[in-house]
Amino acid sequence: xxxxHRDVDKRALRRFLxxxxxxxxxxxxxxxxxxxxxxxxxxxEIRRARRLSLYLPVNGEIDPTPLLPWLxxxxxxxxxxxxxxxxxxxxxxxxxxxxxxxxxxxxxIWEPDVRFSAQRRNRLPTWALDTLIVPLVGFDANAxxxxxxxxxxxxxxxFMHRPGPSPTLIGVAHACQQVASLPVEPWDVPLQVVVxxxxxxxRQ
Ligand SMILES: Nc1nc2c(c(=O)[nH]1)N(C=O)[C@@H](CNc1ccc(C(=O)N[C@@H](CCC(=O)O)C(=O)O)cc1)CN2
Ligand SMILES: Nc1ncnc2c1ncn2[C@@H]1O[C@H](COP(=O)(O)OP(=O)(O)OP(=O)(O)O)[C@@H](O)[C@H]1O
Numbered sequence: 001x002x003x004x005h006r007d008v009d010k011r012a013l014r015r016f017l018x019x020x021x022x023x024x025x026x027x028x029x030x031x032x033x034x035x036x037x038x039x040x041x042x043x044x045e046i047r048r049a050r051r052l053s054l055y056l057p058v059n060g061e062i063d064p065t066p067l068l069p070w071l072x073x074x075x076x077x078x079x080x081x082x083x084x085x086x087x088x089x090x091x092x093x094x095x096x097x098x099x100x101x102x103x104x105x106x107x108x109i110w111e112p113d114v115r116f117s118a119q120r121r122n123r124l125p126t127w128a129l130d131t132l133i134v135p136l137v138g139f140d141a142n143a144x145x146x147x148x149x150x151x152x153x154x155x156x157x158x159f160m161h162r163p164g165p166s167p168t169l170i171g172v173a174h175a176c177q178q179v180a181s182l183p184v185e186p187w188d189v190p191l192q193v194v195v196x197x198x199x200x201x202x203r204q
Contacts, residue, residue, distance in 0.1 A: 006183060010146070010149075010183070011149070013138060013146070013179065014137050014138070014146060014148075014149055017137050017138045017146070017177050017179070018059065018060070018137060020174070020176045020177060021059070021060035021061065021062070021173075021174050021176065021177060022059055022060035023060075024060055024174065024176075029060070029062075029063065031197070032062055032063075032174055032175075032197035033062060033063035033064070033065075033066050033197075034066060035197040035198070036062055036063075036064065036172060036195060036196065036197050037064065037066040037067045037070075039195050039197075039200060040064070040067055040133075040170075040172075040195060041067070041070060043170070043193070043195065043200070045131060045168045045170060045192065045193065046067075046131065046170070048130070048131075049071075049076055049130055049131040049168075050076060050077065050130055051076070051077045051079070051124060051128065051129050051130050051131070052071065052076050052077070052078060052079070052129065052130065052131040052132070052133065053078070053079040053080065053081060053093050053129050053131070053132045053133065054067065054068075054078065054080070054133040055080065055081055055109075055133065055134075055135050056080065056109060056110045056111075057135070058107065058108055058109050060174075061135050061173075062135075062172055062173055062174050062196070062197065064133050064172055077095065077124075078095070078096045078097075079093040079094060079095055079096060079123075079124055079129060080093070080094055080096045080111055080112060081093060081111070081152070081153075081156075082094045082105075082111045082112055082117045083105050083106070083107075083111070083152075085114060085117075085118075089150050089151055089152055089155055090152070090155050090156055091126070091152050091153070091155075091156040092117055092123050093123060093124050093125075093126055093129060094111070094112040094116065094117045094122055094123050095112070095122045095123070095124075096112065100112045100116060100122075101113045101115070101116050126156050126157065126159065126167070127159055127164065127165045127167070128165070129167045130167050130168065131167060131168045131170065132153075132157075132167055132168070132169050132170065133170050133172055134147075134153055134169055134170065134171045134172070134191065135147070135148075135171075135172065135173075136171045136172065136173040136177060136194065137149075137173070137177065138173070138177050138178075138179050138182060139171055139173055139177060139178055139179070139182070139191075139194045139196075139201070140178065140179055140180065140181045140182045140201075141178070141201050142181075142201070142203060142204055143171065143190070143191045143192070143193060143194045143201050143202060143203040144181070144182040144184055144188070144190075144191075145171050145182070145188070145191055145194070146182055151187070153189070154185075154187050154188060154189055157169070157189040158187070158189070160189050161189070168192055169189065169190070169191045169192055170191065170192065170193050170194075170195060171191040171193070171194040171195070172194070172195050172196070173194065173196050174196060174197060175196040175197055175198040175199060177196070178196065178199075190203055191203065
């Protein structure tokens with residue numbers, strides 16, 4: 001019963017936070033994206049990155065793409081999350097280069113097309129990424145996260161519960177997506193740090 005209440009609360013909170021970010025004006029969005037990327041560029045974890053994934057924003061998500069020219073200049077290999085066509089709620093990480101053919105997926109998010117993504121040489125296993133920039137719907141000051149609710153990242157990162165390679169996870173969001181505290185679920189994979197347009201929170 002308690003967990004049922006928690007699910008309802010979580011859904012309501014998710015809806016509220018998604019509404020918050022959609023309410024931002026274009027000007028606020030542009031400013032937030034610039035501020036976010038300025039902070040990201042000074043983050044040691046990002047400065048060390050060689051194989052990094054980021055996302056193309058939808059529905060008011062903070063935009064990490066102003067980072068792209070800087071990353072390309074530094075010869076960082078850049079990957080995007082792609083909905084895996086064979087396995088529900090799993091992600092592939094596919095190379096994002098200037099010539100990568102793009103289509104919209106069923107959520108309206110641009111991603112590399114299936115033919116390109118299906119080729120092994122255009123993908124990297126998740127464990128081989130060194131850095132992931134993860135989109136958040138909500139976060140708290142201890143870097144706990146709430147995502148879209150599909151469990152896409154949690155499933156794709158489940159290998160991190162076991163010993164072995166562990167990429168750096170950097171959550172990003174608008175400052176208005178911060179809440180006092182979020183419930184931690186057993187399957188949640190912890191982020192090292194959350195960066196917003198205004199703050200940077202490290203896991204304690
Ligand atoms: N920009 C971006 N790309 C991303 C993610 C993300 O959060 N942001 N993902 C992070 O996981 C993955 C996609 N996950 C998603 C999960 C749910 C919904 C979504 O909009 N769900 C709708 C209803 C879905 C439907 O049409 O049936 C909803 O919740 O209202 C979108 C993306 C991979 N790519
Ligand atoms: N490793 C996993 N294996 C199987 N199911 C999982 C795993 N991780 C999460 N899930 C399932 O995914 C669903 C969504 O989880 P949750 O509400 O935490 O989403 P989220 O963290 O907001 O989403 P996302 O990971 O897409 O950002 C839950 O019902 C959970 O049971």
